[in-house]
Amino acid sequence: MIRFESPKVTADVVLFSIYNDNLQMLLVKRKNPPFRGQWALPGGFLERKESLLAAARRELFEETGVRHLYLEQLYTFGDPGRDPRGRVVTVAYFALVPSPLSVSAGSDAREAKWWPAGGLPKLAFDHKRIIECALTRLRAKLEYTNVAWSLLPKKFALTDLQKVYELVSGKELDKRNFRKKILSLGLLRPLKERRTGAHQRPARLYAFKTKKKVELKRFFK
Amino acid sequence: MIRFESPKVTADVVLFSIYNDNLQMLLVKRKNPPFRGQWALPGGFLERKESLLAAARRELFEETGVRHLYLEQLYTFGDPGRDPRGRVVTVAYFALVPSPLSVSAGSDAREAKWWPAGGLPKLAFDHKRIIECALTRLRAKLEYTNVAWSLLPKKFALTDLQKVYELVSGKELDKRNFRKKILSLGLLRPLKERRTGAHQRPARLYAFKTKKKVELKRFFK
DNA sequence: ACAAAAGTGTTCGATATACACCCATGT
DNA sequence: ACATGGGTGTATATCGAACACTTTTGT
Numbered sequence: 001m002i003r004f005e006s007p008k009v010t011a012d013v014v015l016f017s018i019y020n021d022n023l024q025m026l027l028v029k030r031k032n033p034p035f036r037g038q039w040a041l042p043g044g045f046l047e048r049k050e051s052l053l054a055a056a057r058r059e060l061f062e063e064t065g066v067r068h069l070y071l072e073q074l075y076t077f078g079d080p081g082r083d084p085r086g087r088v089v090t091v092a093y094f095a096l097v098p099s100p101l102s103v104s105a106g107s108d109a110r111e112a113k114w115w116p117a118g119g120l121p122k123l124a125f126d127h128k129r130i131i132e133c134a135l136t137r138l139r140a141k142l143e144y145t146n147v148a149w150s151l152l153p154k155k156f157a158l159t160d161l162q163k164v165y166e167l168v169s170g171k172e173l174d175k176r177n178f179r180k181k182i183l184s185l186g187l188l189r190p191l192k193e194r195r196t197g198a199h200q201r202p203a204r205l206y207a208f209k210t211k212k213k214v215e216l217k218r219f220f221k
Numbered sequence: 222m223i224r225f226e227s228p229k230v231t232a233d234v235v236l237f238s239i240y241n242d243n244l245q246m247l248l249v250k251r252k253n254p255p256f257r258g259q260w261a262l263p264g265g266f267l268e269r270k271e272s273l274l275a276a277a278r279r280e281l282f283e284e285t286g287v288r289h290l291y292l293e294q295l296y297t298f299g300d301p302g303r304d305p306r307g308r309v310v311t312v313a314y315f316a317l318v319p320s321p322l323s324v325s326a327g328s329d330a331r332e333a334k335w336w337p338a339g340g341l342p343k344l345a346f347d348h349k350r351i352i353e354c355a356l357t358r359l360r361a362k363l364e365y366t367n368v369a370w371s372l373l374p375k376k377f378a379l380t381d382l383q384k385v386y387e388l389v390s391g392k393e394l395d396k397r398n399f400r401k402k403i404l405s406l407g408l409l410r411p412l413k414e415r416r417t418g419a420h421q422r423p424a425r426l427y428a429f430k431t432k433k434k435v436e437l438k439r440f441f442k
Numbered sequence: 443a444c445a446a447a448a449g450t451g452t453t454c455g456a457t458a459t460a461c462a463c464c465c466a467t468g469t
Numbered sequence: 470a471c472a473t474g475g476g477t478g479t480a481t482a483t484c485g486a487a488c489a490c491t492t493t494t495g496t
Contacts, residue, residue, distance in 0.1 A: 009228050078230070079272045080272065198495080200493075204449090402458090420467070421474045
């Protein structure tokens, strides 16, 4: 059954968030070789009796302190030579958090930092490719699911939701058409609260009726 | 770096085809424990210096003799306990061939057999779950890509193509609307040939202008 | 009063759906 | 002649895209 030394298996996570008018992703600085000092995706080796999803969740928690978020399997990368230490198969995950402010240092004490999707540093391993894959997936899912809603807090204005779509897709949307469509889905509950305090008319706040994943044919564009 | 004995990695393939008015999939009978005598997906262990895709392609060739087909990564299954021999992480692939007639015995000499998607036998490991995942993917891709065209030979009648859509989706389609839409995509080339010999009016044959994968928003239904 | 974002409807073109009959062949 | 699947067009409903002005607040 065993034909050669088995590959190692890691779970790595591409974690997205939105702040500062930018789609951002979390990277950690490597403390050990290979690629010491370079930025990489948070992740690490699968532990005994641990599912792949659990490994991704654990690694993310260790790096960021975040426990509750949207997390789904992305793709598996296993080309020989992608890790100089030997054969490593990486199961990549794709994650969304509402706000990077909720991300603490993490117990791993590695340096972690948010980077705008448009200005990433040089990355270790084949992590650039993994991130491109995650971006493609995020953009695709924007169009036919409501996953992108996981980038928002519990209460938000319609403008915030529109901003998420615009930042991820890179396209501007018409405010009237956007509101018409999003409200027609019947998945939002208008709250009595408004967001006040800005130098402008206060925005009505909304909440999702469900945080469940919904597949919607022809969602946006 | 090594915290415990590494998992083994396999590549397994869900191979679809259409014949006999059914969506069918290829299974092999296991010759060794565990699950000896039960039906399972073709697949096997990753070899040294072999990419995941190459492993899937190799396993499929060994079992079926098929070399050229549509092949894409599906999902990775790694729950502890899914293989009684120990920790096994399986990268599942998803494949389409035009006609099961082109599938020979394969050098592995394992018993291989096509089964209709609606009437599968009891399966080894968690392969039932993997197949469900593949079916979901196939049905989803039907709607926004042209991958399903890989289930057809070089020359085919429009009715054949419609049949593919109907068998995979399980829904009947209107002949006139189907033809209008499929031809409006401009991806088919009408041939001068017709399919003759049946007890009916001969059908015009068509060929794909490209076998390349095309993403089409709102493709069918 | 002014700046800044919130909020709101209608028109038009494109696309999807529903639907029924004649045609060409083999026996 | 008849059985079998091949082939074709139109009318209606639905959806997406384009488009501009008034409202409410804080300073």
